[in-house]
Amino acid sequence: xxxxVSPQRRESVEKARQDWIRKLIDLSRRNNLLYYRALKWxxxxxxxxxxxxxxxxxxxxxxALSSFATSLTEDDLLRKVVAIWRRAQANQEEKGLxxxxxxxxxxxxxxxxEGRDSDAPVLLLPxxxxxxxxxxxxxxxxxTGVPQANLVLLHVLQTExxxxxxxxxxxxxxxxxxxxxxxxxxxxYDLFRKECGRIPGFQIREVAVLGNFAFQKxxxxxxxxxxxxxxxxxxxxxxxxxxxxxxxxxDSKIQNPEPREFDKIPPQSEFLILDADSSQQSAIAAxxxxxxxxxxxxxxxxxxxxxxxxxxxxxAAGSRVLFVAEKRAALQVVLKRLQQVGLDKIAIDLxxxxxxxxxxxxxxxxxxxxxxxxxxxxxxxxHQQYVERRERLNRHVEKLHRKxxxxxxxxxxxxxxxxxxxxxxxxxxxxxxxxxxxxxxxxPARIRDLLRDAGGLASLFLRTDPSPWNGISLADGGAAQRxxxxxxxxxxxxxxxxxxxxxxxxxLARFSxxxxxxxxxxxxxxxxxxxxxxxxxxxxxxxxxxxxxIRGLAPGKxxxxxxxxxxxxxxxxxxxxxxxxxxxxxxxxxxxxxxxxMTAAEDERIKWIAMSKGSSSPRLLDDYTDGQRKPxxxxxxxxxxxxxxxxxxxxxxxxxxxxxxxxxxAKDRLTPMKLPRLHDLEKGLYTAGAEKxxxxxxxxxxxxxxxxxxxxHCWYSSCLxxxxxxxxxxxxxxxxxxxTFVQEFKDLDRERIQVAAARVRRAYAERAVSxxxxxxxxxxxxxxxxxKKRRHxxxxxxxxxxPHVLTSLCPCWMAxxxxxxxLLNATQAFDFVVFDEASQVLPxxxxxxxxxxxxxxxxxxxxxxxxxxxxxxxxxxxFSDEESNAATGGFESLLDVTCTFMPSWHxxxxxxxxxxx
Numbered sequence: 001x002x003x004x005v006s007p008q009r010r011e012s013v014e015k016a017r018q019d020w021i022r023k024l025i026d027l028s029r030r031n032n033l034l035y036y037r038a039l040k041w042x043x044x045x046x047x048x049x050x051x052x053x054x055x056x057x058x059x060x061x062x063x064a065l066s067s068f069a070t071s072l073t074e075d076d077l078l079r080k081v082v083a084i085w086r087r088a089q090a091n092q093e094e095k096g097l098x099x100x101x102x103x104x105x106x107x108x109x110x111x112x113x114e115g116r117d118s119d120a121p122v123l124l125l126p127x128x129x130x131x132x133x134x135x136x137x138x139x140x141x142x143x144t145g146v147p148q149a150n151l152v153l154l155h156v157l158q159t160e161x162x163x164x165x166x167x168x169x170x171x172x173x174x175x176x177x178x179x180x181x182x183x184x185x186x187x188x189y190d191l192f193r194k195e196c197g198r199i200p201g202f203q204i205r206e207v208a209v210l211g212n213f214a215f216q217k218x219x220x221x222x223x224x225x226x227x228x229x230x231x232x233x234x235x236x237x238x239x240x241x242x243x244x245x246x247x248x249x250x251d252s253k254i255q256n257p258e259p260r261e262f263d264k265i266p267p268q269s270e271f272l273i274l275d276a277d278s279s280q281q282s283a284i285a286a287x288x289x290x291x292x293x294x295x296x297x298x299x300x301x302x303x304x305x306x307x308x309x310x311x312x313x314x315x316a317a318g319s320r321v322l323f324v325a326e327k328r329a330a331l332q333v334v335l336k337r338l339q340q341v342g343l344d345k346i347a348i349d350l351x352x353x354x355x356x357x358x359x360x361x362x363x364x365x366x367x368x369x370x371x372x373x374x375x376x377x378x379x380x381x382x383h384q385q386y387v388e389r390r391e392r393l394n395r396h397v398e399k400l401h402r403k404x405x406x407x408x409x410x411x412x413x414x415x416x417x418x419x420x421x422x423x424x425x426x427x428x429x430x431x432x433x434x435x436x437x438x439x440x441x442x443x444p445a446r447i448r449d450l451l452r453d454a455g456g457l458a459s460l461f462l463r464t465d466p467s468p469w470n471g472i473s474l475a476d477g478g479a480a481q482r483x484x485x486x487x488x489x490x491x492x493x494x495x496x497x498x499x500x501x502x503x504x505x506x507x508l509a510r511f512s513x514x515x516x517x518x519x520x521x522x523x524x525x526x527x528x529x530x531x532x533x534x535x536x537x538x539x540x541x542x543x544x545x546x547x548x549x550i551r552g553l554a555p556g557k558x559x560x561x562x563x564x565x566x567x568x569x570x571x572x573x574x575x576x577x578x579x580x581x582x583x584x585x586x587x588x589x590x591x592x593x594x595x596x597x598m599t600a601a602e603d604e605r606i607k608w609i610a611m612s613k614g615s616s617s618p619r620l621l622d623d624y625t626d627g628q629r630k631p632x633x634x635x636x637x638x639x640x641x642x643x644x645x646x647x648x649x650x651x652x653x654x655x656x657x658x659x660x661x662x663x664x665x666a667k668d669r670l671t672p673m674k675l676p677r678l679h680d681l682e683k684g685l686y687t688a689g690a691e692k693x694x695x696x697x698x699x700x701x702x703x704x705x706x707x708x709x710x711x712x713h714c715w716y717s718s719c720l721x722x723x724x725x726x727x728x729x730x731x732x733x734x735x736x737x738x739x740t741f742v743q744e745f746k747d748l749d750r751e752r753i754q755v756a757a758a759r760v761r762r763a764y765a766e767r768a769v770s771x772x773x774x775x776x777x778x779x780x781x782x783x784x785x786x787x788k789k790r791r792h793x794x795x796x797x798x799x800x801x802x803p804h805v806l807t808s809l810c811p812c813w814m815a816x817x818x819x820x821x822x823l824l825n826a827t828q829a830f831d832f833v834v835f836d837e838a839s840q841v842l843p844x845x846x847x848x849x850x851x852x853x854x855x856x857x858x859x860x861x862x863x864x865x866x867x868x869x870x871x872x873x874x875x876x877x878x879f880s881d882e883e884s885n886a887a888t889g890g891f892e893s894l895l896d897v898t899c900t901f902m903p904s905w906h907x908x909x910x911x912x913x914x915x916x917x
Contacts, residue, residue, distance in 0.1 A: 005232050009243045013232045016241035020844040021224050024217045025155055029116055033152040033213050036106060036119040041083040043211040044069060046102065058182045062130055062140040068208070081139050085129040087212045099214040102127050102141075104185045106209075107153060107192060110201035120153040122192060122204060123170075123185055124213060141210070147174065147183065161199050165192070219821035223848040227826045234828070236292060236856045237847060239901050247901040250292055254903045257285035263394050267383040271316040272309045273341045273757045280306040283905035287832070287857055288313060294838075294895065294904045295859040301907035303859055304330075307836060308337040310857070312756070315346050315811040316763040319831040323347070323814045324849045330836040331814045341757035345370035346764055347812040350795065350819050357792035365786035367768075367809045374765030377758045386752055389745040396738065399730055406440035407719040411730055414720040421712045427700075429693045431718045442688030444715050448708045450688070454681045455704030457674060461682070462698050467671040468664040472645055473682075474675040483644055483672050490637050491666035495659060498634035502655075508621045510612040515654050517638060524631045526611075527621065530604050534620040536597060541583040542618045546602040550595070552576025559592035566591075641665075764811055771808035778802035782809065795823045803829050817845040820852065828854060838895035839864040846894040858902065860895040 029035040038045070046068035048054065053067040069077050088100035103121035111117045126145040132138035149170035157163040173187030189204045196202040224231070231237050238246035259278040262285070276284065280302055283295045287310060297303025307323070311334065314321050325331050328351045338344045345367045348360065401410045409417070431439055439447070459465035474480045502520050505527065506513045514520040533541075552572045556563030566573040580598055581588060589597070601618075608618040638658060653661075685694055693714055702710055724731035772779035781802045785793060799806060807813075807829060815823065826848065833853030835841060838860035850856055891897035 005238075006245065009238050009241075009245060010232050012243045013238055013241045014228070017224050017228060017231055020847055021221050022155065022159075023842070023844045024221045024224070025152055026217060027152075027156065031152065032211070033150055034118060034120045034156060035116060036103070036121060036209070038209075039211070041080050042087065043209055044077075044080045044084060046208040046210055047071075048206065048208055055182050057127075057141060057143055060143050062142040065129075065139040065141050068141070078139065081129055081210075084211055085131075088129075091212065091214060098126060099212040100127060100129070101125060101148075101211070101213050103207075103209045103211065103213060104147070105189050106205040106207055107196070108201070108203055108205065109196075109199045117201070118156075120156070121150045121209070121213060122153065123188060124148045124150060127210070147171065147185075157196065157199075161196070163195050163199070165195055217818065217821075217845075220818065220845065220848050223821045223826045223851065227851060230826065230828070230851055231847075234851055236850050236853075240843065240847070240850070240897060250901060251903075253291050255286045255289040255291045257282050257289070263390060267386050267752055268379075271313045271756050271760050271763070273312045273343065273753060273760060274305050274309055274337060275753065276306065276309050277302070277908055279906065279908040280309065283907065284310050284313060286903070286905060287855070288317065290855065292856040292902050293858070294898050294902050295857065295907065296862060296904055297859055297907040298861045298863060298909075300909055303836070303861075303907060304333040304337060306907060307834060307859060308334050310834065311338065311347070311812050312341075312343055312760045314832055315343075316760045318764075318767050319811065320807040320829065321812045322820065322830040322833045322849060322853055323812055323836070324817055324820060324833060324841075324846070325351075325814075325836040326816060326840045326845075327837060328816070334836070335814065341754075343757055343760060346760070346810060347814055348810040350813060350815040350823050357794055357798070360795050360798070361786045361788070361792050364782060364806075364809065368783065368786070370761065371765040371768045371809065374758075374761040377755055377762055379752075379755045379759070382748065382751055382755065386745070386748040389741060389748055392741055393745055396729075396733075399727060404719070404723050404726070406436045406722065407444070407715070409716070409719065411720065411723050414716050414723070417716050418713065418720065421709050421716065427693070427696060427710045427713050429696050429714045430721065431689065431692070431714070432722075435689055436718055436722060438689035439715060439718075444711070447685065447688050447690055447711055447715075450681050450684045451707040451711055454678070454685070455707060457678050457681070458704040460671070460674065460678050461704075462701060464701070465671070467668050468661060469668060469671040469675060472672070472675060473679050474644075474672060475679055476676050477673070480672045480676050484669055486637060486640060486644070487662060487665040490634075490641065490662045494630075494634050494637050495662055498630045499655065499659070501630045505621055509608070510615045512611070515656075516652055517635060517655060517658060518652060520631060520655065521635060523611075526604070526607060529600070530608065530618045531620055533597070533601050533604060533618070536584060536586045537601065538583045538585055539619045541601060542605045542608075544579075544583070546598055546605060549576045549580045550598050550602060553580065553591070553595045553598060556591040557595035559590055563591035764808070767811075768805070768808040771805050775802070775804045778805040782806065796825060799823070799829075800825045803827070815849075817841060817849055821848040824852060826851060828852060831855060832857060835859060835894060837861075837864070838898070839893045841894040843891055843894050843897050856898070856902070858895055858898045860893070862895060862899075 027034065044065075047070060050067055053063050057063045065081060066074070066077060072080070084100065088098075091099040101121075101124040103124060105122035106119050107122050108117055108119045125143060125147045127141050128144050130140040130142060132140055149165075149167045151167065154165055154167060154170065157165060170188060170191065173191050174183040174185070186206070189206065192204055193202070231241075235246045235249050239250055259282055262278065262281050272281075272284075283293060283306060286293050295303065295306065297306065311321055311323065323331065323334065331349065331351055335344055335347055335349065338347060345363075348363050348367070350360070400412045403410055407414070454461045460467075460470060463471050472483075474483060498520075502523075503513055505511075506523070509527070511523065514523050552570075553576045555566035555570055555573050556577075567577075577591070577594065580594055584594075584597075604618050608616070641662070642653075682694070685691070690711070693711060697707060697710060772782075778801070781793075781798070782805050785798065793801075813824075813830070828851070830853040832855045833849055834857040835846060835849070836859050838846075838858040839862060840860070891900075
């Protein structure tokens with residue numbers, strides 16, 4: 001892969017690698033590579049006087065140690081050397097570190113912080129101790145490699161004093177420094193004295209000291225120094241180094257599991273060993289799909305529980321997991337959860353520098369035993385029952401929570417809403433079918449707004465307002481204004497004039513004053529008829545025997561030949577005709593018309609006498625001509641008014657009633673101006689289909705503040721009843737029966753989770769057996785190691801020689817960031833690297849562990865305190881983020897930096913929050 005990476009990526013990773021190495025180097029006074037301190041038993045000063053012996057040593061010969069330590073007794077020398085050797089052996093076997101060196105030359109300078117002055121080895125010559133003799137009391141020392149410059153010293157000189165001496169430059173003055181050749185370190189001392197002459201108090205003591213020289217993170221530094229190509233080829237590390245293509249590659253693998261789909265997962269494909277909510281399942285599903293992810297889990301969200309489920313699921317799927325945490329407690333919590341379900345044997349605990357090979361072999365022995373005891377699990381029947389109950393409950397949930405038309409609410413929401421919107425008194429209105437659709441199309445929210453607006457005109461809306469305008473519909477402001485003007489005109493002019501004229505005419509004619517408008521109209525019509533007759537005949541006619549004239553004219557009443565015949569044969573006819581025409585002032589007329597006019601005059605005379613009770617006779621009244629238009633105007637305006645009032649039979653109303661109505665209407669000029677708004681509101685409600693509700697509201701006289709609630713009650717009740725009619729299961733739901741199914745599902749779910757642990761054991765056991773069958777040599781090595789009583793192989797050696805069987809037998813390896821580098825080879829032996837409490841892990845500390853996997857899961861709490869930079873003093877400017885060129889510079893923890901390019905999953909609060917509450 002390294003051959004395919006871009007130059008930009010290689011440059012970014014290399015720059016970051018150098019920065020990470022710089023940060024990992026220990027600059028505290030506990031580092032004996034920078035602040036050497038003689039130990040009682042852990043160091044041995046070697047004399048430089050015997051040059052011949054030194055020459056032999058440098059040539060690779062074994063030289064008795066006593067030649068270089070003449071001042072010590074044999075016992076003290078043996079005690080010192082054995083202590084040094086044992087520590088070196090332990091570092092080599094348990095941590096993979098060669099730490100036994102002869103330090104040549106000690107460079108020192110004045111401390112700027114008034115602390116202990118520096119005393120740093122200049123050169124480090126790798127050596128080994130040989131125990132000779134039957135008792136192993138004869139000690140010899142032998143050179144095992146080429147001398148090395150003290151990299152910590154070179155780093156400090158460069159960063160603190162701007163003295164640049166490379167490792168290669170420091171070794172150039174040595175002649176014969178190759179293994180087996182004699183060399184003289186004096187030239188190197190001179191080089192340092194020359195280059196460092198301006199450092200206050202700088203000096204070099206020409207001494208030789210045997211001891212173990214190491215710092216805790218040396219293994220991490222070694223990983224970074226020796227794994228340049230692996231770092232470049234790892235997408236995760238390249239992304240951490242700031243390479244955009246690597247970040248895009250990780251981003252392209254993002255999965256977004258849909259929690260609703262979890263219930264569709266067959267139980268035989270799921271290996272959750274502990275309860276998990278949807279947020280935890282989402283995170284696990286994303287990781288299982290091959291996605292690197294950040295899991296945010298504050299206290300109480302079940303982060304450790306999620307990691308335990310993730311480890312078990314990955315183990316069942318055949319994935320190898322490296323589980324890393326700075327603090328042992330974080331690993332122990334997950335290990336305890338695995339132990340509670342009998343899965344602790346899938347994990348091997350390597351946390352801490354004190355992990356011994358013996359303890360690891362004991363864990364391997366327990367894992368082998370667990371593999372042998374992993375029997376097949378028969379859970380098919382239980383899984384079938386589980387699926388059936390799950391599907392049944394999910395169907396109920398789907399029906400309960402599915403959005404339905406009309407209303408776009410679920411049954412659950414409708415029931416909950418109805419519990420909140422109780423309306424007193426109860427409203428019986430319900431809408432069905434097209435009515436519901438009409439309401440929905442009109443938008444319920446708009447209807448609510450219309451009802452709330454109508455509440456401002458409650459008395460008018462309910463038709464209980466005392467105003468005479470109550471119940472009148474005026475479409476707009478123009479109609480309101482015309483109505484007001486009409487009433488004003490009637491009240492001030494038309495009606496008073498009409499009543500005055502009517503009274504006057506009745507008095508002149510000695511009639512009774514009409515009581516109704518109909519009577520008044522009939523009186524005016526009668527007076528009009530009399531006036532027409534008086535225009536044709538002298539009023540004296542009404543005092544004569546009109547009845548006799550009518551009898552005489554009767555034979556010729558049809559005119560024509562009969563009238564001619566009557567004229568010729570009847571003297572009475574001729575006399576009657578002559579007499580009638582004698583009173584006619586409008587000239588002669590045909591016989592038929594004359595007869596009709598006489599008949600009408602007789603009717604008018606009779607009626608007049610009746611109306612005046614015989615106190616007067618028909619005549620043309622003096623005020624009639626001036627007042628004959630007034631009743632017409634009054635009648636027309638009254639008809640307009642009554643039409644406006646949507647009332648009929650205005651003619652039957654008494655004049656007093658009309659007068660009172662007109663007066664009352666005229667006095668209220670404010671109410672009619674409100675009516676157009678009321679009209680619009682009512683029209684909107686009617687158009688929306690709310691007629692039945694309005695009728696019931698008016699019938700029950702509901703208070704205005706309850707109108708919107710009443711609508712909601714009717715609307716949601718109608719929607720709920722529609723859903724019940726559509727789906728019989730909703731209407732026929734029985735809570736007790738449902739609770740029985742729920743309890744059965746809970747029992748099956750608990751059983752499924754319990755069985756899941758056994759299924760995980762069986763799944764990983766089958767893979768372990770398969771791996772042992774495939775890699776026989778590794779199997780033999782793993783099986784034989786626990787049988788040893790002593791001289792166990794180192795963990796690093798064991799892992800290097802049997803990686804396939806080891807990771808199949810123990811698919812989860814638990815370690816600290818440091819122990820990963822100390823105990824495991826720098827190979828990509830794991831599928832997933834999982835960090836817990838990542839907010840406590842420095843980015844540079846995490847790199848070696850990330851290097852060993854192909855996917856990364858980072859879990860932590862961003863509100864947790866950031867990690868303490870133990871090896872850097874708080875006032876050390878050399879480690880400020882401003883001078884860091886790496887992409888991780890400026891980020892306090894691994895959690896912070898991975899959040900910038902890896903997808904995040906947030907766990908929800910559950911058990912801890914509820915318990916606290």
